[in-house]
Amino acid sequence: MRAGPSQEEVRRHNLGTLLRYVHVHGATSRAELTNRLGLNRSTIGALTAELISAGLVSEAVPKETGRAGRPSLVVRPESDRVFAYALSIEVDRLRAARVGLGGQILEQYETERPPGMSADEAVEPLARFVRAMHDQLPDDTRCVGSGLAVAGMVRREDGMVRLAPTIGWVEEPVGAALRAELGDPGTLSIGNHADVCALAEHARGAAVGCDNVIYLYGDVGVGAGIVAGGRRVTGHGGYGGEVGHMVVNPYGRPCECGSRGCWETEIGEHALLRLSGRADKTGRDAVLEVVDAAVRGDSQAQHALRHVGDWIGFGVGNLVNIFNPEVVIFGGTLRDVYLVSAAQIRSRLNSVGLPACREHVRLRTPELGADAALIGAAELAFEHLLDDPLVS
């Protein structure tokens, strides 16, 4: 339990609140900031001045507003100068980017991640990308830290990847390895892929303004990033959201985790491809092929999508009863399945979900696409700055 803040802490909190506002909403007039933040004009002026001198925002006269009177100055984040490195380790690729304050991706690099690539091998190209970006930074830029998203279960404390079945890793100290390689560029924060995607869609995508959100991500595996009451649900060690291993079918197929009938055995890529007669294929292109075939009338593909859509609705119904969310977002290849199976999914959801729990729930596709992982990883890194903008 902690007592209230001092005056100095209040000032820093207000600086963070103002900076977070323009980070999330983009360029905002002083008049609107005064209005939104409930602070008076002189306080907004003083806070803005301080953030300008810290190099975090800039201020300018807006373009012609068409209104009479002196226009209110517009405050915008220094997106070109203040940035985070955002990294992502995914099933089939490694990505690195610079993301500016305000959430814009400034530049990005990508390479394949061949099956069997170890954690050390994966960290090396990521660090190389960061060094390449670092060596060519424009003058007068500032890195506030780095964020890494990993498609696996990540220990919050130190970034140890406990289990990443789709990548093939068990107990890999990715956080330590990457910190050792990066050395210089500030604090490194690590999170689960679906968690950071949820963060990104919540801040600037399909779940803006929603306090109760389930972001589902599927490829070979299925995971969720969950926001409840406006906050991420990550659990005691950081491993929450493993909805792909909610057992939905006790008489179902063995799962790679050692259990049986996990949700991902019914709705993951392998299930869809197997049921559609493509057990030898894998990856998003193969999923899209099934979707295309179904649309063209291929009955086996249609059957596969009906099966998967039904089980998606089933599991979403369970999650809706547990979380009573406002919005469920379908990411990864679940997006592609959702687009052709929405009616099926909604129907099954309606049969499993209690009316009060499901009555206001909206089903959505992501707005940020594959950028979500990078934008979300950057959000992890920006968190420190937004909590206390004057932290060095």
Place this chain on the structure above:
Amino acid sequence: MRAGPSQEEVRRHNLGTLLRYVHVHGATSRAELTNRLGLNRSTIGALTAELISAGLVSEAVPKETGRAGRPSLVVRPESDRVFAYALSIEVDRLRAARVGLGGQILEQYETERPPGMSADEAVEPLARFVRAMHDQLPDDTRCVGSGLAVAGMVRREDGMVRLAPTIGWVEEPVGAALRAELGDPGTLSIGNHADVCALAEHARGAAVGCDNVIYLYGDVGVGAGIVAGGRRVTGHGGYGGEVGHMVVNPYGRPCECGSRGCWETEIGEHALLRLSGRADKTGRDAVLEVVDAAVRGDSQAQHALRHVGDWIGFGVGNLVNIFNPEVVIFGGTLRDVYLVSAAQIRSRLNSVGLPACREHVRLRTPELGADAALIGAAELAFEHLLDDPLVS
């Protein structure tokens, strides 16, 4: 988004923090408060003086400490004078109590709730209990509000009971009815039974100090109160935690909710009693009879408990994968089943739960017993006071 607090808000926040500390921890010396709250001695002195003059705490010289030097004054909540009314509508009974600041039940009343009793009929005796307590209040007491726990799905906004299958209610405006009956005694806050039990066990029971908690409550129905990252997970409308309607067996029995194979069809009282050959019985005594019979070697009772224990472990495994909690608490008749089936439950939990998600999870029985609903309902009512102790 909201800016930082003013000086006055900081002071009120500190008052709330100090009051909350002694509310949760009981009598505490000034020296320990200084230490725990991170405020200096003079601030603690000033805050205490203010809370004393508001009649919320008292201060006294402690009994002989055995140490040299002047002993630090002890601050304690005015538990006899400041109280909330706590009400609970359960499957078979109605309860009302006065709960003092600090969480002690000062007096309580209880009556049966016969099957078929309507919401209006249930509200009447509760209001009568409150009036009876109100008429005999000792001098100089202060009611800070009322809290009601209902074994059903309660709309957060207005206390409308949307669905309470075990009570037999659909769309009953319990909040409005009780407010109309009570009239006088302050703000009424309403919550779900399992949610408020979780609140109570989190504040002063089996989950003290744990930020990620699942409190399961079972009788005929099964529900959960969930705490994630230190905060209750109640969802968009207040209906979260309906884990009893997580479908665990898609080929299972029809549930009263209209779905099939819901968790409560496998682990609720009806399942246990049916499997043990007591389909004609109901209630906690009947459950205890099954437990006793199993302990005495009755093979049908043992079979029933194995079945139910297995499905309890199964569902808890799912929830552990989703929430990665530190502790799972078994309340209601699930407590009785847990006590004789702990090994079975843990074994199945271990087969369903991912190692990282379950490695630190402790399984526990409640510490507050049936008092949890009343203590938790009072916590709902105290919330306003603790947020701002000077609110009138």
